[in-house]
Amino acid sequence: MTIRLIDVPMDFGANRRGVDMGPSALRQAGIKSALTQLGHHLEEEKRTVRVPIADHAEEGDPQVKFLAPILKGCEDLSVLVRESMAGGAFPLVMGGDHSIAIGTLAGLGAHYKTANQTWGVVWIDAHADFNTPETSPSGNVHGMGLAAAAGLGHPALTRLGGDFAKIDPRRIVIIGARDIDTGEKQNLKQAGVTVFTMADLDRLGMAEVARRTLEEHLGSVQALHVSFDVDSLDPEVAPGVGTPVRGGLTYRELHFLMETLGADGRARSAEVVEVNPILDIRNQTALTAVEMLASLMGDTIL
Numbered sequence: 574m575t576i577r578l579i580d581v582p583m584d585f586g587a588n589r590r591g592v593d594m595g596p597s598a599l600r601q602a603g604i605k606s607a608l609t610q611l612g613h614h615l616e617e618e619k620r621t622v623r624v625p626i627a628d629h630a631e632e633g634d635p636q637v638k639f640l641a642p643i644l645k646g647c648e649d650l651s652v653l654v655r656e657s658m659a660g661g662a663f664p665l666v667m668g669g670d671h672s673i674a675i676g677t678l679a680g681l682g683a684h685y686k687t688a689n690q691t692w693g694v695v696w697i698d699a700h701a702d703f704n705t706p707e708t709s710p711s712g713n714v715h716g717m718g719l720a721a722a723a724g725l726g727h728p729a730l731t732r733l734g735g736d737f738a739k740i741d742p743r744r745i746v747i748i749g750a751r752d753i754d755t756g757e758k759q760n761l762k763q764a765g766v767t768v769f770t771m772a773d774l775d776r777l778g779m780a781e782v783a784r785r786t787l788e789e790h791l792g793s794v795q796a797l798h799v800s801f802d803v804d805s806l807d808p809e810v811a812p813g814v815g816t817p818v819r820g821g822l823t824y825r826e827l828h829f830l831m832e833t834l835g836a837d838g839r840a841r842s843a844e845v846v847e848v849n850p851i852l853d854i855r856n857q858t859a860l861t862a863v864e865m866l867a868s869l870m871g872d873t874i875l
């Protein structure tokens with residue numbers, strides 16, 4: 574498979590600096606060699622996604638902080654993702670905070686609309702990122718990305734890349750959630766998003782959650798996008814994140830999920846977000862993320 578690496582050094586959606594260095598940390602952790610060893614052909618997206626220096630930007634509306642620079646970056650990203658898809662290359666987007674999903678999902682939504690294909694999103698995250706400006710306690714856009722892609726939220730975000738819902742919320746499955754805001758819970762229920770919380774994982778186990786995700790909830794779609802927020806992992810495994818939440822996925826649970834998604838064969842795109850090397854210990858979060866992505870891209874134990 575041809576994989577196109579797209580760097581998005583975005584840190585405007587989060588409340589902690591340093592996540593803009595995520596792409597560098599992932600490269601340092603050997604993402605290229607991990608993927609080429611699996612037999613993939615790698616391409617570099619050399620055009621830059623515009624992300625101004627944080628200190629040069631104005632926060633703006635406190636309910637949707639840094640909207641203007643986030644829009645710019647996401648507009649660029651949506652075009653790069655769409656072109657990658659149209660050219661048959663698997664876009665692997667490296668963030669950056671999770672607000673970049675607005676750009677990724679806009680590009681994918683436009684592609685699949687034109688191609689007339691059905692698709693689903695597997696969102697692996699401690700958070701649901703399903704806030705709107707009205708329900709968000711922080712105003713940080715990285716908590717609004719998935720809602721925006723589903724057509725809910727600030728009009729500038731929902732209309733990015735075209736005035737239509739990029740993904741049908743009934744074709745979204747969130748895995749690993751354990752920190753959902755009060756209004757956000759209502760948004761998820763009303764929209765019909767499937768959420769496997771950590772409590773569901775305790776009860777069912779990852780094998781059953783993965784099976785239900787791929788067979789029952791997303792069994793009918795032709796293609797999948799995997800959005801991997803490294804804060805889905807327990808902070809003991811992945812300490813280099815801006816919004817750690819205890820009680821997360823174990824190394825084995827996520828590895829198994831990624832292997833299962835890889836074996837399914839329908840993933841056409843992925844993104845990895847929220848790696849923050851400033852908060853990390855010897856780059857272990859990026860190293861773990863690379864192992865997980867290798868599993869998604871076909872690495873198997875035997």
Ligand SMILES: [Mn+2]
Nearest residue numbers: 671698702802
């Ligand atoms: Mn997230």
